Amino acid sequence: MPTPSLAALPIRRLTHRDLTACADLSEDRGWPREEHKWGLLLSAGKGYGIDDPAGGLVTACVVTEYGSPDRPALGAIGMVLVAERHARQGVGRRLMRHVVAAMGPVPLTLHATPNGRPLYEELGFKTTARAEMVCGRFTPDGPPSDVVTRAATAEDLSAILRLDEEVFGADRTHVITRLPAFADQLRVAEDGGRIIGYAAAWPNMATHVVGPLIARDTATAKALLASLAARTDRPLRTDIDVRHEELLAWVKSRGLESVAFNAVMTHGIAELPGDWSRRFAPLTVAAG
Secondary structure, X not given: OOOOOHHHOXXXXXXXXXXXXXXXXXXXXXXXXXXXXXXXXXXXXXXXXXXOOOOOEEEEEEEEEEEOOOOEEEEEEEEEEEOHHHOOOOHHHHHHHHHHHHHOOOOEEEEEOOOOHHHHHHOOOEEEEEEEEEEXXXXXXXXXXXXXXXXXXXXXXXXXXXHHHHHHOOOOHXXXXXXXXHOOEEEEXXXXXXXXXXXXXXXXXXXXXXXXXXXXXXXXXHXXXXXXXXXXXXXXXXXXXXXXXXXXXXXXXXXXXXXXXXXXXXXXXXXXXXXXXXXXXXXXXXXX
16 A cells, blocks of 8 residues: 555644654654653643654644633644654644644744744744753852742642733643642742742753743842752753843853753734743743
8 A cells, every 4th residue: 555645644633642652753853752741731732743654753743722711812832843754845834834724813932943943934923032041050159049939839829820820921820730740849939928930840851941930020030040959959951031131141150051042933923922021931942
């Protein structure tokens, strides 16, 4: 029986049962398997993919929707991957066109690598910001912060959700409520008993990824990041909006090094909703 062409293979919704196949696809492209992250994305978002008749996946991506389930305010696209043996044959473009069409009028965002950016521009995405990935072992230096931080408790969840929606610009309850189980640490910053920031550190291969990182100001962001670093022996990795120049300079002075730059792109909106000045790092570049 002849092998069907890539253009004839159907695009289907992925589920949590496809986690191993998605991790295999990551590994095929030289990425870490990241099963922990794939698990979160496939449970909180919508996965799309094409099955390879020879086994595994030809391509995959995940869209995480925010806002009302009936009328999402924003969709974040991530983990766009094409198997090496099927690369440069238009299958990634086909999958992305399908996803953009499926989302209809819902505004979209994604973090694009330099290699992926031309395709997204072709599909109508515009660059609205940039994020710098930094990674390394955090070395504390200088006097301790005056900002009070502590481990989050179940009683903090409603305040965290209110702050998150205000800063992010859309309700992402279905993702943030998964943080206590997904992350190894979830911490808040307080001022007079009021939560003014929060941050999580979650395991990703040999590192702890810091995200989300939401804070009233740079001093609060520094205190949260330092408090997370003090409670892990792993290197830290995070993606910081390049407009937060002071925070970037501070983490680099304490051992983190620049790894890569990604373009933050949008489709259907001129810029992301919410307050970028208090949004220091995403949960993950794959989910915003």
